[in-house]
Amino acid sequence: MGILQEEITRRSVIAGAGGLVVGFSLGRSFAQELPPAMPPAPPVSLPGSLDDERFLDSWIRIDPDNSVTVFTGKAELGQGIRTALLQVAAEELEVDPAEIRLITADTGRTPNEGFTAGSQSMQNSGTAIRNAAAQVRALLLAEAARRFGMAATELKAENKAVLAKDGRRATYGELVSGQMLHVEAQPQSALKPPGTFRVIGKTLPRVDIPGKVTGQPAYVHDLRLKGMLHARVVRPPSSAARLAEVDASAAEALPGVVSVVRDGNFLAVVASKEFQAVNAMRTLAA
Structure with missing residues (x-):
């Protein structure tokens, strides 16, 4: 009967094909027993505009020369927010307001906080800066405690430095190194209680007034x-x-x-x- 009479064996099939492919599928009942893939957990909500710009160094920068810079995406439009934001940052950082350089609404450097309107600058940017400053202060105290070999609760921040009861002292610039402040903010901050405020709630000359009365650039129109x-x-x-x-x-x-x-x-x-x-x-x- 010619070629149809030749016996077909497993060995001849494998030899002719050059390989063996085995396929199978999971039964419907078994597939249904697999747990569904868990969606990624949403990020924890942060206070104010910290929820959009979540790293501390987006808001606060401390340089080795002990200079302090604060960033806001809001613009001074005559509402006095530069003065108010300086007060908030100075309070939590334990720094004199005059010692802080405030950068406002600079596309290349400041957080993207969208528009400046609707009385939202203090609600959003002020809240972010206050919490970021408090967390930066906590990091500085923790680093000083590590270097001094003592508990952070035995230290205090004052005038851009951390002081120990035994007289040891380290400036903010000495404590900050590398990417220390490039960390994501936490949802909770050790904010100063109102009863200890030295700057917030106190009268402070508005920093935007001198430029306006002397004809210096004061607005984006300038x-x-x-x-x-x-x-x-x-x-x-x-x-x-x-x-x-x-x-x-x-x-x-x-x-x-x-x-x-x-x-x-x-x-x-x-x-x-x-x-x-x-x-x-x-x-x-x-």
Whole structure:
């Protein structure tokens, strides 16, 4: 009967295939017995804006020269938050407010706290800074206790230093090293009780006033960068209006005008100085 009469054996199948593949599937009943995968636990909620920027060194920096810098994503808009935030940080860090450098709303350096509005600066940023400062103080006390070989409860923080009862002293700058403050904040902080406040609740001259009464840069409107240009948008008469055509020659001929920008229905002018942009915008609008 020819080839159909040849005996097919397990050995011949393996030899011809060059390998053996074995497959199986779990029965439905067994698969159902496996526990479901546990979802990752959500991060613990932190006070104020610490919940968004969770590392202590996003808010507090101490340098080897014993300088202290505090960061906030909120902007001083005349509401006096620079003074208030300095008080909060100084209280928990046991530092004179005048000894703190406060950096506000700097895109490259400060925490991203979104907008400054709605009386939320102290509620969110103030809460974050107070808790971060208290936790930094606790870390400094713990490091000093380790170096001195004594309990942290026997030490106190004062004027940018940790002091022991026996007279030993270490400045904040001496205690901080490496990535010591690059740690995630904890949900609970050893905050100072109100009865011990030295700075919070006390009258402090607002730090933003001198610049305002002497004509110094005080607001974001006063910002001047090298080579900075100014722009104005030409608004349509209604939301449904469509820009059919525009003669930009008159605006382009005005002093200081760098360019007229059109993108579909969008029309704007760019100039070297702010009022030059305003005049060009009015000319285009007419």
